[in-house]
């Protein structure tokens with residue numbers, strides 16, 4: 001069943017009439033939506049519809065050509081530490097260091113954001129346990145399968161402080177059991193008051209988490225394009241394939 005969002009006076013995530021035009025390519029056309037604390041907005045749409053582009057705009061990695069964006073009341077700016085404290089994004093594989101273990105990566109992230117050594121270690125242990133990857137703690141990034149790498153990428157994202165999570169296809173390369181673990185972890189973050197924006201091709205993830213849906217149209221000449229509409233999360237489930 002779709003989750004029900006909590007109410008909040010001003011949305012944690014707001015984007016209005018956002019478009020991105022780059023080198024004559026319309027990468028994103030007129031996207032509008034919002035998410036309150038505790039809500040999960042699913043970005044749906046065909047390949048090339050603009051989901052990743054919108055997430056990059058929300059994360060302050062790409063300036064929109066037109067439109068307005070607010071994350072926890074701030075304009076996105078990846079160089080603004082307060083903005084980065086508000087939003088944690090998983091958009092493509094994270095940077096990793098070849099000579100740090102997975103456990104050391106997680107501790108490093110927690111310490112970067114102010115945790116002392118004991119708290120950083122406890123946070124790392126808890127995340128590894130939550131995502132079912134405790135056995136990988138002493139591995140190096142190049143010693144993981146592709147699905148394990150995806151779980152570590154999700155752990156690294158959740159290791160950061162955030163009121164907003166922006167996630168690009170977190171279901172990628174996960175088996176059904178691991179996908180359920182990730183869904184549960186994200187549901188816990190939403191229940192804790194985070195706002196989540198997630199681009200997904202997984203009907204299962206959208207059905208389990210989404211309280212709202214924005215369907216991006218992409219290229220109007222694309223037969224996969226379905227129009228730009230914000231729904232209540234109930235019109236999901238028409239994709240044929242599951243987690244990728």
Ligand SMILES: Nc1ncnc2c1ncn2[C@@H]1O[C@H](COP(=O)(O)OP(=O)(O)OP(=O)(O)O)[C@@H](O)[C@H]1O
Nearest residue numbers: 025026027028045046047048049050051052053054
């Ligand atoms: N670096 C780039 N330069 C030019 N065009 C780009 C670039 N990156 C993406 N695009 C184009 O922008 C549009 C939106 O791409 P985007 O990656 O946001 O789509 P998406 O909805 O995330 O797709 P998918 O479901 O395949 O991940 C597409 O037409 C794509 O070809």
